[in-house]
Amino acid sequence: MKIVVLMKQVPDTYGERRLDTQTGRVDRGSSEAIVDEISERALEVALRYKDSHKGTHVTVLTMGPASANAALRKGLSMGADAAIHVLDDALVGADMGQTAAVLAAALPRNEYDLVIAGNESTDGRGGAVPAMLAEHLNLPHLSFLDSVELSVGEVSGERVSEYGSLDVRAPLPAVVSITERAAEARFPNFKGIMTAKRKPLSVVSLAELGLGPAEALAGARSVVLCASARPARAAGTKIVDEGNAGEQLAEFLAANRLI
Amino acid sequence: MDFSPNPLHDDIRDSVRTLCKGFPDEYWMEHDESKEFPWEFYNAVAEGGWLGLTIPEEYGGGGLGVTEAAIVEQEIAASGAGMGGCSAVHIGIFGFEPIIHHGSKDLKDRFLKRVVTGELHTSFAVTEPDAGTDTTNISTFAKKVDGGYLISGQKVWITKAQEAERMLILARTSPRDPNGKRTAGMTLFFAEMDRSKVSIRPIPKMGRNAVDTNELFIDGLFVADEDVVGEVGHGFRAILGGLNAERVISANAALGIGKAALRRGVRYANEREVFGRPIGKNQGIAFQLAEAQIRLDAAEAVVQKAAWMVDNGIPCGREANAAKYLCAEAGFFAADVALQVHGGFGYGKEFHVERYFREARLMRIAPISQEMVLNYFSEHVLGLPRSY
Ligand SMILES: Cc1cc2nc3c(=O)[nH]c(=O)nc-3n(C[C@H](O)[C@H](O)[C@H](O)COP(=O)(O)OP(=O)(O)OC[C@H]3O[C@@H](n4cnc5c(N)ncnc54)[C@H](O)[C@@H]3O)c2cc1C
Numbered sequence: 001m002k003i004v005v006l007m008k009q010v011p012d013t014y015g016e017r018r019l020d021t022q023t024g025r026v027d028r029g030s031s032e033a034i035v036d037e038i039s040e041r042a043l044e045v046a047l048r049y050k051d052s053h054k055g056t057h058v059t060v061l062t063m064g065p066a067s068a069n070a071a072l073r074k075g076l077s078m079g080a081d082a083a084i085h086v087l088d089d090a091l092v093g094a095d096m097g098q099t100a101a102v103l104a105a106a107l108p109r110n111e112y113d114l115v116i117a118g119n120e121s122t123d124g125r126g127g128a129v130p131a132m133l134a135e136h137l138n139l140p141h142l143s144f145l146d147s148v149e150l151s152v153g154e155v156s157g158e159r160v161s162e163y164g165s166l167d168v169r170a171p172l173p174a175v176v177s178i179t180e181r182a183a184e185a186r187f188p189n190f191k192g193i194m195t196a197k198r199k200p201l202s203v204v205s206l207a208e209l210g211l212g213p214a215e216a217l218a219g220a221r222s223v224v225l226c227a228s229a230r231p232a233r234a235a236g237t238k239i240v241d242e243g244n245a246g247e248q249l250a251e252f253l254a255a256n257r258l259i
Numbered sequence: 260m261d262f263s264p265n266p267l268h269d270d271i272r273d274s275v276r277t278l279c280k281g282f283p284d285e286y287w288m289e290h291d292e293s294k295e296f297p298w299e300f301y302n303a304v305a306e307g308g309w310l311g312l313t314i315p316e317e318y319g320g321g322g323l324g325v326t327e328a329a330i331v332e333q334e335i336a337a338s339g340a341g342m343g344g345c346s347a348v349h350i351g352i353f354g355f356e357p358i359i360h361h362g363s364k365d366l367k368d369r370f371l372k373r374v375v376t377g378e379l380h381t382s383f384a385v386t387e388p389d390a391g392t393d394t395t396n397i398s399t400f401a402k403k404v405d406g407g408y409l410i411s412g413q414k415v416w417i418t419k420a421q422e423a424e425r426m427l428i429l430a431r432t433s434p435r436d437p438n439g440k441r442t443a444g445m446t447l448f449f450a451e452m453d454r455s456k457v458s459i460r461p462i463p464k465m466g467r468n469a470v471d472t473n474e475l476f477i478d479g480l481f482v483a484d485e486d487v488v489g490e491v492g493h494g495f496r497a498i499l500g501g502l503n504a505e506r507v508i509s510a511n512a513a514l515g516i517g518k519a520a521l522r523r524g525v526r527y528a529n530e531r532e533v534f535g536r537p538i539g540k541n542q543g544i545a546f547q548l549a550e551a552q553i554r555l556d557a558a559e560a561v562v563q564k565a566a567w568m569v570d571n572g573i574p575c576g577r578e579a580n581a582a583k584y585l586c587a588e589a590g591f592f593a594a595d596v597a598l599q600v601h602g603g604f605g606y607g608k609e610f611h612v613e614r615y616f617r618e619a620r621l622m623r624i625a626p627i628s629q630e631m632v633l634n635y636f637s638e639h640v641l642g643l644p645r646s647y
Pocket of ligand 1: 382384392416417627628
């Protein structure tokens with residue numbers, strides 16, 4: 001089984017995250033860059049399968065700035081076998097559509113049975129890249145899986161919706177996205193770090209993928225019209241219980257369409 | 260000079276930091292109070308493979324140097340684990356230098372693999388009640404008998420003796436010769452901690468209470484000839500080789516505590532509002548924190564240089580001693596500032612800075628006191644007459 005896991009480097013959620021209001025992009029300088037936790041969980045799903053199935057090959061793939069190299073190294077240290085970094089200055093500010101197109105071009109053609117991604121990254125939170133990627137590859141897509149089962153020729157899992165849960169399955173090759181319930185990620189140990197140094201990590205440019213900047217980035221489908229800082233939080237509503245707090249609470253929730 | 264980032268070091272730092280996140284300040288406070296050895300933490304560090312870091316690869320270790328061991332201990336301390344965390348694993352990470360460099364192949368074959376897995380707990384027993392800093396004045400004696408030695412005497416401040424299966428122990432095999440070299444006649448042994456011959460009494464102490472430190476009364480402890488480390492009579496040499504490295508690593512632990520304390524100090528200065536504004540708006544508070552950071556940064560520059568010199572085999576008594584001195588001072592200064600910034604809440608236990616303070620204080624005394632570092636500088640760097 002050959003599995004490709006999409007990894008993304010994002011600003012640390014524990015730090016303060018800022019939007020550059022000039023460009024509408026995430027300000028990567030304002031906090032520490034870390035591997036998005038959901039990517040680590042996606043990798044964990046792949047590694048668990050690899051732990052119990054010898055011969056499984058896991059590749060981690062990222063598109064990102066030079067610093068994203070650290071995310072791939074972490075993936076290799078955790079146990080992935082190979083890494084691919086799509087790095088090109090022309091990709092700065094790429095939107096989801098462009099990202100999906102580039103990732104599709106970077107996937108080693110016919111050399112994977114499954115692509116695993118997180119459902120959405122903690123920075124952009126678009127949550128559409130996996131679906132777009134599946135579309136580019138013309139493959140079935142199972143999204144938002146709380147659990148993933150892999151067998152020869154098939155991937156299945158549980159997808160929870162507002163009203164219940166669905167058991168979904170697709171023939172391989174396929175693209176799946178997972179939620180944070182799918183797996184608790186391991187962290188790299190010393191041996192992992194040392195062996196990672198010997199694993200292949202290839203850096204490829206758009207030209208090497210056979211994409212000209214014009215082709216890859218043609219027709220940005222999303223345009224940021226304006227970006228502004230989040231307004232400061234207003235004081236909340238205080239309900240003092242004088243016998244009818246429950247009623248007031250229900251009214252508040254209903255008025256704000258929360259129930 | 261090259262200060263560009265080193266991916267291996269970044270990865271080590273990142274991984275140790277993640278491991279330590281599973282052991283928050285509350286864990287260390289509990290263990291400091293209950294005086295229970297932090298087994299969960301120890302096992303996690305062992306499972307992560309970190310104990311074998313400096314052990315040669317042929318024995319299953321990582322074959323890395325002092326620089327990397329120092330990074331691991333600094334990260335552990337900086338997580339808030341402080342000296343409780345470092346002392347729990349220190350000997351496993353870096354206590355086996357005498358055996359690695361001076362031990363027989365047989366000793367290495369028998370023991371090094373078990374260090375890597377975390378099974379083998381050991382102590383390092385040098386200090387004595389009547390010798391203290393004056394190591395060559397130790398009186399614990401090893402008498403030659405058939406097939407080995409019988410050791411009798413007393414040791415004090417021996418860390419982890421409660422858990423230890425063995426100890427590296429320095430003893431005299433011939434009395435100090437008033438006309439000869441003071442360091443001659445001492446031998447290093449890797450002795451079994453045989454409880455029927457060694458009674459171990461924990462010493463109540465100010466801090467770092469998650470890990471025990473003890474008084475040992477040794478009465479006729481047998482050590483086989485095969486368990487002598489290096490040459491008989493030359494035990495001091497077997498220890499000496501690792502001293503600079505030891506200073507560099509303990510200096511990093513001190514820096515780590517300083518960083519943990521400063522992180523809390525800065526957070527509190529931003530959050531605590533008195534007179535209708537964050538206390539960090541007062542320069543009297545801000546400047547203390549800024550100065551603590553500058554002192555930590557300066558100390559770190561010196562200790563990085565010393566680590567690099569150790570790993571490149573360059574003599575560095577001057578740098579390693581200076582690093583130990585500066586880091587111990589900077590770490591303690593930062594802990595003191597953090598406590599001051601927290602006001603009364605710093606004196607309480609809730610914010611953990613009082614624990615950092617107690618542990619940072621230790622680093623000005625052990626593994627070598629600040630005064631002995633100054634003695635080293637006076638004599639060996641400045642060429643002043645030896646005073647003692
Ligand atoms: C928590 C803890 C854990 C320890 N763990 C270990 C361990 O695992 N194994 C081990 O072997 N040891 C251990 N030690 C011992 C430690 O290394 C010694 O405490 C330290 O080296 C100082 O020795 P001493 O306490 O006997 O002080 P002393 O030698 O009695 O010195 C007392 C004071 O006098 C000063 N002084 C002495 N001589 C001079 C001089 N000539 N000039 C100027 N000042 C001088 C010293 O600097 C010190 O301030 C530990 C100590 C502590 C506190």
